[in-house]
Amino acid sequence: MASSSSSSPASWQCRYDVFLSFRGEDTRQNFTSHLYAALCRKAIETFIDKELRRGEEISPALLEAIENSKAAVIIFSKNYASSPWCLDELVKIVQCHELHGQRVIPVFYHVNPSDVLEQTGVFEEAFAEHEISFKEKSLRWKAAMTKAANLAGWDSQVVRPESRLVDDIVKDILSKLKEASASGLEEQVGLDSRIDQVKGLLSIGGLDGTEAIEGIFLDMSKITEAHLNPNAFARMSNLKFLKFYMPNCGIFEEDNHNKLQLSEGLKSLPNELRYLYWHGYPLKSFPVNFHPMNLVELILPYSNLKRLWKTSMDLGKLKKIDLSHSQHLMEFPCPSQAPNLVGIILTGCTSLPKKVPPSISRFSKLTSINLMDCKNIRSFPSTVDLEFLDTVVLAGCSKLARFPEFSRSIRHINLDRAAIKEVPLSVGCLDRLCELHVTNCTKLESLPSSICKLKSLGIINLSGCSKLKKFPEIFENMDDLWELVLDGTAIEVLPSSIEHLKRLSSLHLNVCKNLAGLPESLWNLTELYDLHLSGCSKLEKLPRNLKNLKHLGELKAGRCDRLLIPADLTSLSSLRSLDLSCNKFERMPTAINQLLELTFLDISQCERLKSLPELPPHLKVIKAFDCISLETISSLTELCPVEFKNFFSNSNFMFTNCLKLDQNALNDIVSHAQQKLRIFSMGAECYNELNLERPSVRICYAGSEIPEWFPFQSVGSSITVHLPPCGQNGRFLGFASCNVVEFQNSHCGSGFSCQFEAQFHTKNDSGRSSLPRMFSSFYIPMGDLEECRSVRSEHVLLWYEGKFFDFDWCTKIGLDLGEHWYNEATLEFRATLPRCYCNIECCKVKKCGVLLLYAEEEVTTSTD
Template identity: 30%
Template sequence: MDSSSSSSPRNSNKYEVFLSFKGDDTRDNFTSHLYSALCQNKIETFIDNDLKRGDEISQSLLDTIEASTISIVIFSERYASSGCCLDELLQILECKHGYGQIVIPVFYRVDPSHVRRQTGNFGDFFSKLEERFPQKLQRWRNALTEAANLSGFDSHVIRDAEETDRIKDLQKQLLSKLLNDGNVRNVRFQLKRLARKKVLVVFDDVNHSRQIESLIGRLDQLASGSRVIITTRDKQVLQNCWASQIYEMKELVYVDAHKLFCQYAFRGAHLDASYSKLTHKAIKYAQGVPLALKVLGRHLCGNSKEEWESAMRKLEVIPDVEIQEVLKISYDSLDDSQKNVFLDIAFFLKGERRDVVISFFDAIGFEVKIELSVLDGKSLITCLDNQIRMHDLLREMGREIVRKESIDHSGKRSRLWYHKDICEVLKKNKGTEAIKGISLDMGKANSEIQINPYTFSKMTELRFLKFYGSENKCMVSSLEGVPFTEVRYFEWHQYPLKTLDIHAENLVSLKMPGSKVKQLWDDVQNLVNLKKIDLWYSKLLTKLPDLSLAQNLEILDLGGCSSLTETHSSIQYLNKLEVLDLDRCESLRTLPTSIQSKYLKRLVLRGCSNLKNFPEISSSGIHRLDLTHVGIKELPSSIDRLSKLDTLKIHDCTSLESLPSSLSMFKSLTSLEIIYCPKLKRLPDELGNLKALEELRVEGTAIRRPPESLGQLSSLQILSLSDNSNLERAPESIRHLSKLTSLFISDCKMLQTLPELPCNLHDLDASGCTSLEALPASLSSKFYLSVDLSNCLKLDLSELSEIIKDRWMKQSYNYASCRGIYFPGDEILKLFRYQSMGSSVTLETPPPPPPAPAGYNKLMGFAFCAVIAFSVPDHHHYWKGYLYCDLKVKSEGSYGHLHSWYLGEFSYLESDHVFLKIISYVEADSVFLRSYLSDSEDLVESFEEVYEVYFGIRCPHSQCLDCEVKKCGIDFVYAQDSRRPKRLKY
């Protein structure tokens, strides 16, 4: 719809006001509010609701204009794009001249001078009518000039209500309502009265704290218990008002967004299933913004699927005008420098680290911190976890603002992102000095792009260049001689050349992941602004250039550069280096003897299998060090300088022979892993000094006897000594580890005995200890211990049976669970009263037995027992499976499922094994168990059914054809004694 109107034939006086407007621009915002306000004040107003008008104005509409007393012309940016609107304006002015009709222009977010002279975006839209209506063009020009010279209203002036006398009237109205006093005269006196009355006031869409102060005074002077709610686009407004709580509006979750969208798109009707994918796409585009959901739903309502698809494709290039106009309010309030920062973030820096963004602007001599604060305060950006973020609709708004800089000539825009525009500029050599940045998703390009290097030479103001995507489609013969002197950000995924022959003295970030580069440049470049080099997985890179003049470099990422044999000695003098990532640089043989940066926080040497030396580190800021698959033979004693280290991983270091005693100086170390270092024969005796250590894993080494000082690790919770084939004994001192909850000592083939266990141990895994013959006496007192003794084939089973019996008979569960014990054997324990051959056992619930003595019949849980057997030996050593139990009830001749329990995981077993698992009442959580605990006889009678307990084996990654449950059993566990449950017949 292009306009709206008031009035019927002149002498009928049916309408008093005619509204002329461009529907796409203002129908659902300014015009709708104006129409509502006129109607509320009993002013008969005509608004044309025809949404699909053409360029010709109807005779009935001309008659309506002629019969109107007042015409309000709402000039918006696209008003002059409609011949119908302009014909309305001609008729309105004729009525003004002919019989004195009152004409009131309103300039809605458009400069009156642009309307008067047909310039700016307003003029761009008007010029498009020249070819279609050349005979009308001059009359329209004259009409626009005349109307713009009339006395009217600028929407910006209306919005700034605090600058007009209206604020005083509004203040009197507000005080009159709050104080219930229709005669407000002395405002200062009334404000004192207000300070004694508890009030609730809501101020909506406030853009300056002065508005609040002018209306109601200082908020802290209101009566105790008063509540003032303020909505605003600018967080600074709330801070200036001393708001006690600030809440940020969150996007709608998907369910609510779906409901709101469908309400407008389908008018509350049932969603047609054939539109579900398109609906999801539209909701995803809106990203939880209510305005966007309503506008899109309204625009798509009643259209065919083909029209929906066309509209969504259009939105990828040109955002919806109505949505953009609302979002643009905050943008319009920015000054020029803030607008430029916003646009740079929208195009290039969204998702970047905050410090990188600051460095980007520092390199052009611009202090950006205050600008970021302003943008954040107006919710145009957010900073979370040091990352600059922006809503996608705001980014699209920024892109649309730049597109309008030059609608028909993409090479004259300041920033480029749309792949078709970029391809045209690069292929056809249309670059100009206007272009400040290019961001191309190469995955969207339909074909390979052959770039003429000369086109970059014309982009003398280029600051940002980003070619990204999973496949490089940008081909260039050379960049030699191209003046990239203004470039701050250079990113080119799968960069195709062997060298980077550019001079970019202002470069802040260089990112070329997956490039084909062998070396960057030969000479020493003065890269004083450079903060980051990312050559991740540039597999052809063999050496680095001299970086001695890049003294502000913070990140050097060379991960995956498998051909890199050495790093330049200059990296040891990069005094601000924070990250050095050499992950999987498998050809790297040497590093500088030292790295002098005191800011180094992250050093990754994982996978450097040919690296023989570990450098001296000056920084104490490294928290995590991963030396997996590194070729070093020893660690230097100076490693103790890493005083803040909390995690140290030494995995697969097949050449490592010793560890320095200085390892014990890591006062902050909480996790130490030494895994598969087959030449390591001893641990430092001083290891017990690691008082903060919570997890220690020493696996796959040649150690025979760990030091007794392990018993001094007072914070240790997890200890693993598994897979140490030479281990003869574990330290007896570990029984003093009061915080130890898990002890893993599996596959230690020479281990014959276990030490006495610490008091709070919950898990003991000694599986695969084929020489183990005896268990510690303390095992019988560990009521809640889970024990894995699978494949301990020399174990004294009679001793084990007594321990199990003691644990079962003496414990008081207190609603806790003994999680299980697994050991070699082929019989169900005699303690189980319900047992059978095969994988299932049946229980019945007939009348209850005679009463038992008080205190001896409190049922606490279930005990399950099963015998597992493998039918095929030897070739299942990597097999994994787990045992489960299903409870079924028989009703009307068939079994129905009630509950399932997971009973434990196991690997290949070299003989038959017994699995014993106890589940507490709390864990069982089944109607079956609760029926036995009920005091209601009626409930018991209602459970006089037959129950089947079925044991099964599941194998996540293979079939369980060679494994079966041979025998099974179930019984009940109860407190203090082994007496039977009150209502169980057996």
């Protein structure tokens, strides 16, 4: 429980979760701003240089911030290398990565990763300039850039649109922070490995020798309950870090109650605390003698607190208060007690007063306030003039009827699910605003034209504003707007002036049931990547000149009952994903095979579609459930030629409930699966050498027989197969499975999973091996989530899940253990509900088959 002796703070001591390194002139007003907002929404403590005070020497502060961050994101943009400050940051980040294991994520934003790695192009030009003034530093800068660019990262030219890129980076950061947290905590003395000692220490209290303790950490998910002595902390005068935490809190409701009981109260908490995190703090108030003058962060989610401190208190070092879901809290923090607060999070504090007090404007350094789901709040101060206020979240304040007047510093506003009826004209003065979220504001009827004057605005999300009939005219270019979401609005027509959104990459118009057409000017949006039109039931046609949309990667036009599929759809040369589900057309454009980038095609519930023409060569996913008239399919074997890139591609073809498919089509589906499995076998060495996840094949079609090339077949839901000695010298790749599923009544829900469990036995029948059982599962969609689909035929499921058969696992199977090599496997199959894996009574596995896959060549085996 002592503090780390490392020169760099241990991960649990770090002030920040993430440090953002970026070139301001390139990305501050767009990508970096959006990424920062997304990180804040996930409660990821992020350092961005706007937090520095005026007059402070920037370099030492930045270097200290890097040292005190668990992870760093480096946004390489075209002018990044021209800034000595950016390059100094880069060197420090790489040092922290190498010396202390700091997680580093490079982002290549509109630059070629190879230019960064090799310092060519604009990066070569920048370093040529530096070598004149910074000759010695240049070598260090180049070395650091090469090391950083060699790390796994994100390329904005590959992952599009930017909204998806931001989401993926945030997920990556969350994953790496979880790894850092786990490894950091394991290094500390007296953590999870000594839970019983921690519980004993706290249940007795006042023990000699506890004065030296500086940190206590307890993962409460690993205990059922513990009782704390009221004097538990009486002798811990040097305790600086106290963390009683619950991983994944809020995901499982039963984990949100307090597990640390204080039936006799608590007489004291150490005044030297700098960091206090107590999930489910059980008392209504703090001990009266608790005066933590050095406290920096106070995090008490799901606490029973009614108020913070009753008396005046000097908390000048306190920067963050998080009392999320403290449902008994009745007061807002007081500025006189904590004048230097930077962040306030009171999400789900449903007992707060109806009015947010005007005193909130006295938190002069406040950058963010989150009052999400504080359902009692009816009003926010009419004017909030805070110089550094960056983010305000009032989502879920369902009684808040007035859009507040914010200071011009504001960059992110979230009023989702509020009761606002209008956005004030003054919103046009928020010239730094980057994101405006007002989703599901069902009383909102209009937007002011001044909103289109906001040059920094990157995202407008009006989804679910069901009374909004019109989007204002855009009289001048909005160069930074890249995402406009109007799903579920009453929009009847888009203004032709939408062409002024020059950088728009995502336009969402799903379920705009009054939208009858799109302006021809839409196709001047040459940066458009996502176009979502699903559920626009009055939409009859797409505008002409589709070829202008040279970057369009995703088109969703499902449930557009009147929509005619234009012949020039095939001119969308960058299209990767196409959703035409639930439409009434009878044929597809014959030239669809020219969509060379297309990997995903959804034609589900196109009940009039009779045939599929030749398909694009790189198609990986076909969703075609309930195509009840579909009879013929062009050759699917053309979709997976024996090429290197096909070693790594999946196949997911769902022809559920396509009962009219002719025998040639069924034979073609089966042949495709066989060819795909052969390609996987040929690529086995690549997966191992490059440490890549093995791909998968998932096929579903109406039928009652297992293909004859499955050598192991059995009637029923289980099968036993023999494994050749020593797994054919380590070439074993796992099992391909095939099942015939019978539906005992005529209906199934939205879908089901087929799952198998494999158990391995040894040669001398000594019982179950020490190897863990192998599980694999495969989800089969049967219809929309809200629908119950009729299923009147047996179906064949053919699948291989490569991710379940990694190199280490298959090597264990193939090991020669003397008299104990694995020579037999029993596989049991069952149909289950997705996610919960409960058996489905209406589905029965009637037959099963297994194919043993080996690297490079097929191995002939036989059954008993």
